[in-house]
Amino acid sequence: MAATLLKEQKDISAFVDSIDTFLLDCDGVIWAANHVFDGVQTVLDLLRSKGKRILFVTNNSTKSRKSYLKKFQSLDIHASAEEIFGSSYAAAYYIANVLKFPKDKSVYVIGMAGVREELESEGISHIEDDGTNLHAMDEMATIKPDPRVGAVLLGFDLNINYKKYAKAFTYLHADKNCHFLATNSDLTFPAGGTVYxxxxxxxxxxxxxxxxxxxxLGKPHQPMLDVIIAKYHLDKARTCMVGDRLDTDIEFGKTGGLKTLLVMTGVTTEEALKKSSIQPDYYIASLGNLQP
Amino acid sequence: MAATLLKEQKDISAFVDSIDTFLLDCDGVIWAANHVFDGVQTVLDLLRSKGKRILFVTNNSTKSRKSYLKKFQSLDIHASAEEIFGSSYAAAYYIANVLKFPKDKSVYVIGMAGVREELESEGISHIEDDGTNLHAMDEMATIKPDPRVGAVLLGFDLNINYKKYAKAFTYLHADKNCHFLATNSDLTFPAGGTVYxxxxxxxxxxxxxxxxxxxxLGKPHQPMLDVIIAKYHLDKARTCMVGDRLDTDIEFGKTGGLKTLLVMTGVTTEEALKKSSIQPDYYIASLGNLQP
Incomplete structure (x- = not known):
C-alpha cells in the first residue's frame, strides 16, 4: 500500500495520538552534518510534553550513549543518554540479557571506544588487541585461541589489522559455540561529502x-529491535520508526511490525519512494513538521 | 564423464606423450609442508628430458618468482625462476601486456614483497602505504585520491589496515575507469595445521x-590462464593442469579447455572425487607415479 502523506494538521494530530514511542534515526532526520533541521527541537519538546517516549536509534558503533550525547549537546538539541540507543549498547545488552553471557567468559572485541564502554556498562568482560600487527608470516603460529573467549563482537574499527582478523577468525572457526556478533552491517558511511x-x-x-x-545488532536487522522491545516492553502497534532510508530504517520498522514514518530530509526522494517496493505507512516533508 | 585412473605403464606413457606443457600446482602436488612426495624429482627430470615444459602455478602472492624459487631450493627440488608462475607475476604481466598500462600511471598496491617485486620486474610504477594507520575519524578527510593511480591491485597483506582499505575504496569508487585487480581469491590458507x-x-x-x-589473476579464474597462454603461446589441447583440488586446480583447467590430472596426495579423497560434479580427465595416486 502506498505511503500516506502527513500534511494536514488533523492527520498529524491523529497520527501522533496513535503512537506512544518514537524511534528516531538521527542523520538525515534530526540533522545533516552539523545542521539541525528547522522545527526539530520544537517537535521533540512537544512529543515529550505529551508523554511520548523518544529513542534515538543509531547504527554508529564508535560512540557509547554517553559519548553520542555530546553530539546532541554540540548541536543544542535537548536529549538524555537514556534516550540514545546505539548499536554498541544494543550488542552489550544482547550479550548480557539475551545470551546471558557467563561471568567467566570474555568477548573478543574488534571495535572502538563505543563498544568497550558499552560492554563495561553492562559488566561484560572483554579482550582486545592493541594496534600492533604481525610482522612475518611465521608469526601466525603465535596466534593461540584464548579459552576465556566465548564471543566475538565486531564494530567499526579504524585500527583494524590482520592480527585482529586472524584472531577473531580463529575463535569462530575453532569453536562453533563461540557467538559471532556485529554491531551493524552498513557497507559505507558518509563523511566529508563522500563515503568510506x-x-x-x-x-x-x-x-x-x-x-x-x-x-x-543494527538496523535493519531484527535483533536490535528485539533488544529495544525487551528493554522498554513496547507495544509494537503504538511504536513508530522514523527514518530517511527505505532499506534500513523503514525496512527495520516494517519487518518488526512497527508503524513507519519516512522523512524527506535525507537520502530518499519522492520519486524513489514512489518506485520502491518498500512503502512506509506515512511520509512527511520533515520531522520538524510533525507538530500536533 | 568419470575420471580415468592412470596406473598402467602404457596409459601413463600415452598420456605423457599427448602433453607438451604441464601446469603444476605445488602444495599437495609437489610437497606437503616441508615434505617432498616420493618420486616427484624423478618425474620432473624425466618430463624435462622429454622436452616437456613445466610451469609451477601458484596463487601465493606474497613471494615473487625469484623468492618462491628459494622454497624449491630449500627442498632440493630442481627448478628455475622461469618455471615459476605466481599470481603476483600474473597480475604484473596482465597490467603490462593486457591492460597496456600507461607509463604515466601508477598502481595502488595492497600487498607484500611479491607484488612489489613483480610489478618492478615488468617496469610498472606503483604506490603503497606504509603500515601506519589513521588515528581518528576526522583524519578521513586527509585521504585524497592521487590522480596518477589508474589501478588498484590487492594481494595478501599482513599489514592490511583501514587507511589502505579507505584509499583503495576511494580510487575505485570515485573513478569507474580505475582498474580493480586481485592476485587471487582464496578465502583461507593453511598454516601450522589450521587455516587463516x-x-x-x-x-x-x-x-x-x-x-x-x-x-x-589466480586459480580458478581464467585471466590467470589467459596470461599463461598468451605468454607461452600454448596449445590448450596439449597442456595439462595438475592439481590436488577439484574446485580450484581442476575447475581452472576444465573451464580453460585444458587437459586435467588430479593427484591424490592433497585435499581430495577418492570418495570426494566420486561424488563431485567436477571430474578431471585423469587421476593418479601421486605425481611421483607419472613415470613414462
Missing amino acids: PGTGALLAALSAPLDREPVV | PGTGALLAALSAPLDREPVV
Missing part, C-alpha cells in the same frame, strides 16, 4: 572465510 | 562496499 568503507565492509572480511553469519 | 583468512577474505572487505568485482 563501513562496518559491513570490515565484517565481510571476517564472515567470508567462515561458514557462519553473525547476529547483527 | 586469505586474500579472498581481505578482498571481500574491499569489494563488498563497491558495486564492482575485481579481475582475479
